[in-house]
Amino acid sequence: MTETSIGPQPSDRTITGVPIHLDGVMKQYRGQPKPAVERLDLEIDAGHIVAFVGPSGCGKTTTLKMINRLIEPSEGRILIDGRDVTHVNPDKLRQSIGYVIQSGGLFPHWSVAKNIGAIPRVLRWEKQRIAERTEYLLDLVGLDADTFAHRLPKDMSGGQQQRVGVARALAADPPILLMDEPFGAVDPITRVRLQDSLLGIQQELGKTIVVVTHDFEEATKLGDKVLILSEGGHIEQYAAPEEILANPASEFVEQFIGSGATLAHLTFTRVRDVPHEPVVTAKVGESSQAVLARAHAAGTDWVVVVNDHDHPRAWPTLDEVATKPQVSDYIDRRLPVVARSSTLNDALDTMLAASQGGVLVTDGRGAVIGSLAIDTVMEVIRGQLREARPDEVHLSYVSHAEGTSTDEMPAIVAADEPDEQP
Template identity: 50%
Template sequence: MPESSTSGASIELENLTKRYPGSPSPAVDNVNMEIQAGEIVIFVGPSGCGKSTTLKMINRLIEPTGGRIRIGGEDVTGIDPVKLRRKVGYAIQSAGLFPHMTVAQNIALVPKMVGWPKRRIKSRVEELLDLVGLDPGEFHGRYPRQLSGGQQQRVGVARALAADPPVLLMDEPFGAVDPITRDHLQDELIRLQHELHKTIVFVTHDFDEAIKLGDRIAVLRERSHIAQFDTPEAILTNPADDFVSGFVGAGAALKRLNLTRVRDVEIQDYPTVTIDDPLQEFFNKLRSSGTNEILLLDKRRRPYKWLRRGDLMRAKGSLARAGTLVHDTVTRDATLRDALEAVLTDNAGRVAVTGRRGEYDGVVDMETLMNSVHELLEADRLEAMEHQHELEEARATQTHAEQEGDGGEKKA
């Protein structure tokens, strides 16, 4: 990203309200919230609670009935809503791309509307395609129908970021793709945020997604009343009430695997060979490494196959015909839950870690992941014991105070 890239702006919602004509009660009722510049805040709540309505009032796709919206300290409640939307990126489920426009034309839409020169627009489109992991040369001239769901969603995010807005609103953007693609898109958003530091407000009904992505989570009741607004860890360990506990659900300790990233644990360097390496290199590395398998990389250094000595014998000495295809990989931004699922799906006790272009970066194994699970469970056990001890102390203090009170009354 260029040095001039715009970082996030604060958002303040003050008594934000939406009433629809003929409805006895408001759809959104007096929401007050401060969102810090550069953080990801997730709105999560039951269907119909008003979370999408609240999101759409921030860029005034839905006009508030009452209250104020401030972005970067500026009251935007009264300015031209069209100008406001050009300053606020917006990404929705199924990408919402214009089917008759190419990928480049879709991304260029807002910069063109605000009068950017052609050369600057062309450079920005290429920069953004590269940023969301799509080769500009390959995808520039394609139409949305020629893209997979995950690719369309990446283009949707690129389009939302095109004019370099400080704020990005995302309304269930990954809800329509398959679970594996969704995990990768979530990882991509986390990686992008490390680079861009935008202020992101993100709506989801999936609490696991909220834990994974959010710096803070707003758990919303009906009419967008805030049940709890806190960090994922605080909500998991200390839900405010039974309503919030219902969202957390069972297995809070395991859900905390969504708070720890692959980059936070030990990533091992595994022996690798490439398709172009001579066969002897495979045997040399196998002998010197002391492992019983090697990772075969393709010409772009992406994980391709897991190779064992026996595989090579059965394939009559050919690397191309030997081994087991790599079905799943994770990035350093993936959560330990993602990594654990990949390891369990693969049945081989390890998963390859890759960089932003899919290139090999290392391996995480089952032992490392299970150690992390045990540490989380132990931390939860100690915290529960400490909480119980505090309750017992509080009860003892209360009993003592009551006894003192009774004694005083008797003396009197």
């Protein structure tokens, strides 16, 4: 029997990150009339994700790059785990700080494994240790090592390259991860998956992560705290997303978060916070008769086909399953899937994009753990909108979603197709 349901959330999170303290940090680029970052004081707690947002040119990237001294501060001190690193060897410093940029920033002529092993090789790790670490990291970021370890970046999708970029940044197990617009170059659905993957990784590892983004919704989803900057690296507000939305510190913040504020509230409710339905799973190659018997016993008329890692591949109806003696290895590329760390906005967007009345829910490693129906999401959204200030209610959002199909899921026809990696 392979019926699964949502398990409890681990409450005792591991923390392997360390605190970062910027003390009166300033950057004046040569030839510029004004400093890009005026005096900046900032405390980032160990094991937290902090998202930097603000208009273009306000100094987000400059601030981020001063933490690993890719940009040298003109004044001030940077303390990592209480130690002043302003004058330590920058190469040594960077070995203890993972760095992820847009599109992954991989070396194009190196295989995935060689890219991931770059820093461990500099640190003179044994070959065997590097190989084991590479396999662990590929699994952590949701890529199959057998399939991807020897590929070149050009033979992978943007999202896959970005996953490798994260694996490479984590290779020497640094306590800090800096990410500069990491998901800026991928399509919205891939972006949601990468965000969820990062949250799953963070749940497991508890690093200190600083992420620069242009997108306030992304900042509220990822950040334990959000830092809103204005020109000159001036701190407009530094607080938990809920606090920023409830009490914007200035007119600048109010304007910056703008009319998205009500919808941003919806990003605080995660898929894991609302009830899910258990699903019946079927392994590829399993006898269809056994699957049908199990599904009938559970009172369901569809099942989720999974691979050896319990990653979902398709969700055929029992009639479709019955057409083959064994469970087909068909991969449904439009299968609506979200992680339990996804927001209800993500879940709704995913359903709308796939024209489905529900989504499958996975854990941080992509294994299916249940399903979520559109009715459940709509009920929560209605409740939240009722609580929101009426002049900010965006009813069109609800009616748009309500206009979509709420048919019994799934409506997808399983058919045999050549197997490809997801």
